[in-house]
Amino acid sequence: MRTEPDDQLWSAIAEPSRRRVLDLLVSGGEATASVLAEQVPFTRQAVSKHLVALEEAGLVSRRKQGRDVLFRVESSRLDQATRAMSDVATRWDRRLASIKGLAEAAHVEAKGRSRR
Amino acid sequence: MADLRIERDVLIEAPVDVVWRTITEPDQITRWFADRVELELKPGGRGHLGFGEPGEHKGTAIVVETVDQPNRFAFRWKRPQDADPEPTNSVLVEFTLNARGPERTHLRVVESGLELVTWPDEEKQSYADDHNGGWAQCFDRLAMLFAR
Numbered sequence: 001m002r003t004e005p006d007d008q009l010w011s012a013i014a015e016p017s018r019r020r021v022l023d024l025l026v027s028g029g030e031a032t033a034s035v036l037a038e039q040v041p042f043t044r045q046a047v048s049k050h051l052v053a054l055e056e057a058g059l060v061s062r063r064k065q066g067r068d069v070l071f072r073v074e075s076s077r078l079d080q081a082t083r084a085m086s087d088v089a090t091r092w093d094r095r096l097a098s099i100k101g102l103a104e105a106a107h108v109e110a111k112g113r114s115r116r
Numbered sequence: 117m118a119d120l121r122i123e124r125d126v127l128i129e130a131p132v133d134v135v136w137r138t139i140t141e142p143d144q145i146t147r148w149f150a151d152r153v154e155l156e157l158k159p160g161g162r163g164h165l166g167f168g169e170p171g172e173h174k175g176t177a178i179v180v181e182t183v184d185q186p187n188r189f190a191f192r193w194k195r196p197q198d199a200d201p202e203p204t205n206s207v208l209v210e211f212t213l214n215a216r217g218p219e220r221t222h223l224r225v226v227e228s229g230l231e232l233v234t235w236p237d238e239e240k241q242s243y244a245d246d247h248n249g250g251w252a253q254c255f256d257r258l259a260m261l262f263a264r
Binding site for chain 2: 013014085088089092093095096097098099100102103104106107110
């Protein structure tokens with residue numbers, strides 16, 4: 001597989017525990033890996049790994065504050081992912097609406113024919 | 117890896133066999149999906165969905181996974197066109213049809229494995245263009261889409 005930024009983005013958010021970490025950062029704002037680890041049922045090492053993956057996908061950025069490393073969500077990147085998913089959903093809504101229209105028209109036509 | 121999936125459904129005022137034909141017959145599929153459709157309607161059957169003008173060569177190879185008339189139809193597809201669609205490189209589309217009486221059908225579609233898609237540039241652009249939909253900025257929306 002190609003490892004373009006967008007592939008990274010999808011793999012980053014496809015993993016549920018990574019989404020959990022991302023979710024915590026969205027709801028709680030900036031946090032260190034240790035603080036995040038207190039709120040999830042997996043280890044600090046696992047949290048750090050997830051943060052690196054999220055960072056590589058551009059979904060999270062880090063800054064140093066004293067001895068702490070704080071992580072935060074890059075909201076524009078997250079918007080991009082949200083829009084992509086919403087767009088896939090919207091396309092299926094349109095396709096299903098077309099299928100509905102076609103099937104219902106075919107059914108009405110068939111009923112008309114059988115009455116004649 | 118857990119997959120990204122989207123699930124949608126619709127209630128149709130038509131018998132299940134009519135809906136089945138609409139989603140499985142190539143000359144019907146061209147009316148709601150691709151511009152050109154080749155389809156071998158059997159498990160393992162090959163096919164091709166073409167989009168745009170005939171000269172544009174835009175499209176995707178598909179492989180049929182499930183044909184269980186009139187209740188289940190599933191295929192794998194993938195953009196762009198090079199390799200055969202496989203579980204590791206392609207997106208699965210599953211239709212489930214349930215008769216809700218003689219003249220009513222519940223149709224559900226699930227598209228899964230979306231994280232495997234390499235999104236073409238023009239689609240990325242269309243996401244940007246679609247921004248007027250007022251999509252929520254927070255993760256809740258994303259989580260909701262995954263959860264459906």
